Amino acid sequence: MRKKVEENKLQKRNALFQSSFDLFLNHGFGKTTISDIVKKAGLAKGTFYLYFKDKYDLRDKLITHITSQLFEDAHQEMIENPQDDDFESTVLRVCDYFIKRFESDPKLLRFISKNLSWGIFKNALSTDVPDEDIPFFRYYNEQIRQFSVHCEQPELMLFTIIELVGSVSYSCILYKQPVPMQDYLPYLHRSIRAILAAYTETEYEATPQSAKNAKEG
Amino acid sequence: MRKKVEENKLQKRNALFQSSFDLFLNHGFGKTTISDIVKKAGLAKGTFYLYFKDKYDLRDKLITHITSQLFEDAHQEMIENPQDDDFESTVLRVCDYFIKRFESDPKLLRFISKNLSWGIFKNALSTDVPDEDIPFFRYYNEQIRQFSVHCEQPELMLFTIIELVGSVSYSCILYKQPVPMQDYLPYLHRSIRAILAAYTETEYEATPQSAKNAKEG
Amino acid sequence: MRKKVEENKLQKRNALFQSSFDLFLNHGFGKTTISDIVKKAGLAKGTFYLYFKDKYDLRDKLITHITSQLFEDAHQEMIENPQDDDFESTVLRVCDYFIKRFESDPKLLRFISKNLSWGIFKNALSTDVPDEDIPFFRYYNEQIRQFSVHCEQPELMLFTIIELVGSVSYSCILYKQPVPMQDYLPYLHRSIRAILAAYTETEYEATPQSAKNAKEG
């Protein structure tokens, strides 16, 4: 009996996630009211406050939810189509998967926008879940190992690529600036390859001058 | 007499820009009211509507204003310290300038955030001002020429680098994720150099497969 | 023209006072909403907040307003009917005036209730207005002088009597406990006379034992 109640609660929480997601995407966060959310979810106003502190709380939890969903989708995509024979191809295919998703759902892109950011994403998850429990990261690390990629900072490499992909997608997909994504894609691939190469060059050493430049600007 | 009136108007407009800038930075756009803005500017509420349609109109114009200011500052910095002897150094120095500004003013970073995006930026300016009139771009193109850089898509190259810098700054400076900016900087420099190299490799050809991957995902 | 605006504002403020007074009396403070108040005053909801911070602010200002009104009414009553030939009669007549008002308007009594308290009353007025500017007190002091009353602590004497009258009125008028006011009145008069006598006995000295009792209880 107790179990039924818990199930019921989870169901309501998910209904709120679902309805707010739709509304945020279609009308934006600012123009979505709690009234709208609960109405769409088929719940009473007060019920909202049993599950979330306020709209901001809901949003933050939703971003985490959606973002990890997206990464998991990418992960699934990869294991369902294990067609690659080198690391570079794998990385490019993941990037292309993100771009495909963004192109088919520009609202999603706008919503998670700069929230595809490592900051929010890792921050949000890190409290509850160790990295190893996020399948996408486990998968990434496995690929590194499997293909014997020599990389001192695999996380920074991934971070760099993801930030680049997210950021240029925003501009090229939503605003077609400076060019539409399809036109930009070959150049993006080229940049990604260059970044991969840069992080896996064995002879690399941090150049002290770089840091100096930044400080003395 | 006519002139005095015009000056007066400009002064009010700037007062509104200034006060809203401060308020947006410190309290965020959503929490800043028109009341706040006019009070800080020392004007009456009704006056606001003589200069801007609404808060959104003000914001859009302000972003343009601030962003071009930032680019101009970078430009000034460059011509005042013409110390570089190659193109790569020049580009890195510009990037470092942006990062320095962001580090000394994280609120500014948060505000323009993904507005350092080409989309908003170029879009906003393009209506009034042709590229050639933006000194920063003129400077950039001059540098390309001066250092005889072979690059088929100089604008895409710049776009790529700026998006990367803006995006990783957001994460590394505001959230120190995955690492603080000072730790990330050497790797960022490496990535930028790699991108520069990728765009200036003469033998490059767009790989049709890349586009294919993205489409078939 | 400017004057007209000010008049208009005062009018609105008074309308809010009036309507809230009626509603507080008839439905109680807790059950009166701001909606009710502005509706009765014929104003818009937002207008309320131009004049008062919230319902509590309105109440505090209203209590001061009403209480001083009541004292002024008593004062007027006295000067319009200057029939007394000694101080005691004057004091009793003032007390009787308060009681008459309370009996004819029990809601008023309940509202100012223990707010006829010196604390709230003096506190509220003292910031803006020195004692001498409250006609009732000036009148009281004049009577003291005129009838050559020998009293070291005229203010404490007045305080004692007013507290007693307010407090017993509450019980005898609103609850008819322990007896209705008309039955209690002769005894109240007797007590008041006794207090007057106690404060004007010239031979009096503070008894150290009294304070000792209270401390050692």
Added chain:
Amino acid sequence: MRKKVEENKLQKRNALFQSSFDLFLNHGFGKTTISDIVKKAGLAKGTFYLYFKDKYDLRDKLITHITSQLFEDAHQEMIENPQDDDFESTVLRVCDYFIKRFESDPKLLRFISKNLSWGIFKNALSTDVPDEDIPFFRYYNEQIRQFSVHCEQPELMLFTIIELVGSVSYSCILYKQPVPMQDYLPYLHRSIRAILAAYTETEYEATPQSAKNAKEG
């Protein structure tokens, strides 16, 4: 078994009394919610309604509870320290006891405030309990008898004194107006003595004029 259930119920009722008392004192009646009360009492929300009709019902029963407790405490104090040799001293000592309690617990004073009023107090008790069952009153009447006090209206005398003490305590202790209680105390004692004398003067007659004044005011 039946007994255990009854004990359990009493325990819950008392828990609700205790937690609501604390909350009313510290946050006021209006700002205390039923949620707060049950949480502090460690009970479920629905349980509240098994014991009280609503918050008002709880408050009324609590006031009675607290007030009679206070009187009983005074009573205990008196019989534990039977040091007085006349009636006046006994009365003053009771008053001083109340004041001492109020000074050590101003929140208590504020809470029962004008609820030390005969109205609420007698009213509340009278339904269930005849006067004779309230030990304090029995004690009072015994003292009257024991010291052979000649007083036609001992209850009105007590009422008068208690109202005066409660009312001036409110002002002098909570607001230190017009003077702090310690400064006022000698004068309060003087007034109480005067009232005692007024009620026990054998030659007294009600003055018909007094009532007349009040009516014709």
Added chain:
DNA sequence: AATGAATGAGTCTTCATTCAT
């Protein structure tokens, strides 16, 4: 008897916008 999730009417409060002066 006890629970606590759910409800939704009810309130406060904000703020963009208007318009008479």
Added chain:
DNA sequence: GATGAATGAAGACTCATTCAT
């Protein structure tokens, strides 16, 4: 052009009360 009082729609949030378990 400039003002700022007034508006009232809109939205966030609370909380007493119910009721299925």
